[in-house]
Amino acid sequence: MNDAKEPSSSNSNFSNEFQSSQQMDWLRVQDSLKGKLITEDDFKWRLPTREKEGSCEILKYVGGVDLSFSKDDSSIACGTLVVLDLTTHKVVYEDSSIVRLHIPYLPGFLAFREAPVLLELLDKMKNNAHCFYPQLLMVDGNGLLHPRGKFCFGLACHIGVLADLPTVGVGKNLHHVDGLTQSTVRELLQAADSPKHVLLLIGDSGCTWGVAMRSSEGSLKPIFISVGHRISLATAIEIVRMTCRFRVPEPIRQADIRSRERLRNNQ
């Protein structure tokens, strides 16, 4: 009875080793991409709210990306890209792609699972020189707010660097970082008398990772905003606030709704 094969256990040794060597590769990739990261405003447009001398282009087209998953087969996903016109608050572009994912979700490595589909959608639009190509992209997932923050970063930074696009990370849950937890942050946000409902996320190390923000009056639960690429935290906050009809900023919310819808009607 001893020689009974335990496929799951003998497998998991190999599988675990494979997984950790895979993760070491991923850490190197994140580290190398981080060398290209820009964490201050670096774009040629300006916010519509900010008056300024000179005639420069105004931020008008804001993109949002998200993935939804099949309830039956969790490896089937629909990635969606939408672009919102800030002046009309309407969706002016939508594209999506249903794919089979071969990479599992591992905390800290979301980008390796989700970025490829989304980058393809962006690429397609750029290659067509589409006139609504986003000037900025909001990503469902964190940017600099990452548990191994010194040399790593999240999905929003990953996409920003690879697409060379200004990006903002928006999380609906806090990825525990540097002593910050969801419950303590929520308490602090309640206690804070910040009129803008914003709390700087400063970790035990003194590092500022992003902010927690009550984005709409209705919701006690905050969203977590962090710098993605080619943008400062202050600008990121301003743009997120500008696009929040509800708790989740509209570009991401629309991408979420539409990707879920497409998955329902198409598989």
Next chain:
DNA sequence: GCGACAG
């Protein structure tokens, strides 16, 4: 050692 851990 154990639990926690974006989507």
Next chain:
DNA sequence: ATCTTGTCGC
């Protein structure tokens, strides 16, 4: 991420 209905309220 996904499983899940109605319900209270502006």
